[in-house]
Amino acid sequence: MAQVSPTFSPLYRQIKDLIMQGLASGEWRPGEAIPSEAELAVRFNVSQGTVRKAIDEMAAENLVVRKQGKGTYVASHNDPRAFFRFLRVVPNEGGVSVPQSVPLECWRAKAGQEAARILDIAPGAPITIVRRVLKFNGKPVVLDEIYLPGEIFQGLSLEVLQEYQGSIYSLFETRFGVRMIRAEERIRAVAADRATAEQLAVAEGSPLLSVERVTYTYGDKPAEWRRGLYATAEHYYLNELN
Amino acid sequence: MAQVSPTFSPLYRQIKDLIMQGLASGEWRPGEAIPSEAELAVRFNVSQGTVRKAIDEMAAENLVVRKQGKGTYVASHNDPRAFFRFLRVVPNEGGVSVPQSVPLECWRAKAGQEAARILDIAPGAPITIVRRVLKFNGKPVVLDEIYLPGEIFQGLSLEVLQEYQGSIYSLFETRFGVRMIRAEERIRAVAADRATAEQLAVAEGSPLLSVERVTYTYGDKPAEWRRGLYATAEHYYLNELN
């Protein structure tokens, strides 16, 4: 019997890939509805059940949001419910509070070996670096340093960051067409250096969380590298394990 | 039009609950196969597709593992693949290595206010406390203090812990019939006190991760509360965000 192709994948997964292409190419943009299941079934010449299974997977991966009676929408970081998708900071007491992002600096540089490797760009390629503070109820809790591939984030500046209302990923999505879909965080404990201690209003040498994040967009392409330093006296990092 | 019952749930979810009861009651034990989809369909008098959807959800929640051509098995912490389900520590360099658990102490006490609240037992109820170190390649990396409801973990002792080959959750499952299915971790950065510094072979005052974990068994019943202190010089805590 002939061996099936090693790259075989079931029909619903091929359909999924086709829909993903539509997302990646911008055919359907964040916040917009994709065509109905019935319509996609006709377009791809498969049964609605197969389209449904494809979309099921995408919904499970937060690529898409279903709304009964309305349609299926491309997930967006503009959606307030997406705000805490990648932000796991919670105050010790008092419920969820939405932090305020305060941009400090934004400048351009050339990628070093490490940044180039992580962002999958050439060493020496332009990158944009952002420093900002996250404040909860006016108190600084997180100090972020964010490395971005300069080519993609051309027009990014301190002014743009200051003007924009909403999360950084919302900005990236709206202004630069880059939608973040997945991230990996590497967490360590470190001692605050003097400059950081000042920004976070803690004593020099205080223990801080160091949260290194690599964020990926469509096609598993890394599009952001950031390091956050978290003051965890009145907040903590919440992780749910399933 | 009459409003549907507020507790309405679709058929496949009711089937899921029935299967969950079977798991919780021990009708099918960890590592064993549950009946085939066809058999369950007959038993519950629904179509195989409905059973399938119920099991789909359970597989997504890691309650159950499907094996094509063989059957569907109750997930078990004995399975080596489950070892890192709740353990997110990774060495900076060199691939995955399986740590060794070194039990230090095990004693009984009465639950204080906090332990009682978290474990959902009466204040003053018996609890069992375990202290142990996790070593990677012989080096201590994690110091754990584990609080357990004493009633459930009657025969737990330092000897039992020392003898047992395998993870602690594997022990809980095998010897005490308690299967952990979900956990929440609250992570902070703290400074090492003298005793901890000694155990982890770091300097006093070194920054450590404090990882507080509440672990739940069937019915969302808390069955473990632990605090781990992680030395993160040569290891880090890895979290994947989706």
Next chain:
DNA sequence: GAGTGGTCTAGACCACTGC
């Protein structure tokens, strides 16, 4: 070959949304 999970289809009906 028998038994299992995995895929795919076609069709019926339900629940929700918005006009």
Next chain:
DNA sequence: CAGTGGTCTAGACCACTCG
């Protein structure tokens, strides 16, 4: 009411495992 996603069914066939 039309259009959408959500549920449920019945049946066919495929892929994998094991005796």
